[in-house]
Amino acid sequence: MPSVDELPRAVRHQDATVFLLDQRRLPGEVVIEAYTDAMSVERAIREMRVRGAPAIGMAAAWALVVELERSAEQDPQRVRRHIEQLAGHLRAARPTAVNLAWAVDRMLVRLARAPAERDALIAHLADEAQRIEDEDRAICRAIGEHGLTLLRPDCGVLTHCNAGALAVSERGTALAPLYAAGERGLPVRIFAAETRPVLQGARLTAWELGQAGLDVTLICDNMAAALMAEGAIDLVLMGTDRVTANGDVVNKIGTLGVAILAHHFGIPFYVACPSSTFDAATARGVEVEIEERDATEVTHVGGVAIAPSGVKVRNPAFDVTPADLVTGIITEHGIARAPLGINLRQLLSAA
């Protein structure tokens, strides 16, 4: 029986090397590449060979460790300066990803406190990278356990984009309850929406759930309403990039549409994320600037043109789902329900 534990990990550190699963080549090829210096990892992050906010944070943390492990430099001053420079580059590789800056900053704080001696310094930074990874793993497991309480035998669950094992240390956020169900032998019918334009649902979610032996069916994004109407969907589970103070959810384009459909059909709509995704400094979702990405993502699929050349295109990468369309937010500390802004804050401050 395949399981989530047999999935190749998105990011792994071993033998002074960072191993990254090249997510751009999935599902056609499973290619794991070895990185032995920090700037190669920085390039892999920029090129989205590794993606998912927690995963790129981990990749950056381990990149700094590997750089030290491979360096012959002994002078403590020069070692520190070099690491700080690299940290600046890594931090800027994807400027919008909060977790990337957060992970790099944790490594810099640890660097500042670590002993000067080379082996001890490496041990301290490796310990910090391992903590980031272990914490992420624990968070995913906790989200999985809380989310599992929402699942019933043979229920149909719709998910969108990829908030799975490929985006984090393991198990993912939105997919964690589904992996937990698989482990307990609870049968769940999972529907993965393909998630145009970049097709993370088709390429990544359908792949990782299938690899783990779960029952997954791929649909086009526009089929969600028909499946809800026929009663195939009992629950929606989504990830998120940011939750604002009032509980608005910023997530992959298409999330808002699914939330409105779920509301129309009276289907619970849940969002899963680590508590670090909660952005108390931003009052409402409309204040978040939505990145408009390149037209070729829409006009081309796998290098093939699917639209008239030169056609005008809109390509917002994210949308904002108002809090009142969200049934609950599943965090590592439990599930917050309406009114979301207040209950999320209570849940997080109690934890």
Next chain:
Amino acid sequence: MPSVDELPRAVRHQDATVFLLDQRRLPGEVVIEAYTDAMSVERAIREMRVRGAPAIGMAAAWALVVELERSAEQDPQRVRRHIEQLAGHLRAARPTAVNLAWAVDRMLVRLARAPAERDALIAHLADEAQRIEDEDRAICRAIGEHGLTLLRPDCGVLTHCNAGALAVSERGTALAPLYAAGERGLPVRIFAAETRPVLQGARLTAWELGQAGLDVTLICDNMAAALMAEGAIDLVLMGTDRVTANGDVVNKIGTLGVAILAHHFGIPFYVACPSSTFDAATARGVEVEIEERDATEVTHVGGVAIAPSGVKVRNPAFDVTPADLVTGIITEHGIARAPLGINLRQLLSAA
């Protein structure tokens, strides 16, 4: 200034040949193929080289004419039996579109009344096919005029799939008001949803509107909600394959989702179709058989795999939009509004 009149026609009969614009190869290539027997046309309908309910009805009608024109058979009994057999195959080529069966049945009624002599029989059937085509052209123009009353300067109109010139004799149904606006110099911002899996919106609607010089922007299906939320959409215009007695609308997969979103945002949702699309014999949309098409339409785009090999897929080609989500139905006789079932019947019987 380009215009709709310069678009190549989807279906054309000339010199004992049916010429079909191969819509699967648009927008990359404009290829018009010659068909000289009915079963090749039947295959072209099944393979969706020609698509759109009125267009496949016309293709089937002309297919029967061409079959006769090319046949050496003189025995009236055998000619009739042969045509009736072919009509049965053509009728079954696409189960959901009511116009296909309707056009074929008109040809059979005319066949039953036509004289036995071969040349006279051909003339009668050719006359019937030409009537179907001419009526369709007049219907599209009338729909365009009625629909035009819904448009305001600079309004944003969302459409889905292709209910345009490529789907009918000319101008289309849902797109007819937009072409009419273009002719009158009324500026309209048109948003074409790409319409996965077969991408008729990206490949056909964006192409034909662009060719005709109209202002069209391509979006992925899952972006409709975000555009509605930001106020870019003032009106939705859709085609339909079948309207049941109660006013339920059977149309391309994804229509139901857009209708629910429009309802949520208070945006008028109109459907345009010839009155022949009204299926008074079927009480409600749930009674209509929904065609489930091949998984490769979802897993492959332009021959490129975008999903893990062997993944389970759902691929319903159509969905059912309940009458209460439809603001109005634009026919050649005028616009019917709620309660749709009653008002449609009144509109059609008054005409």
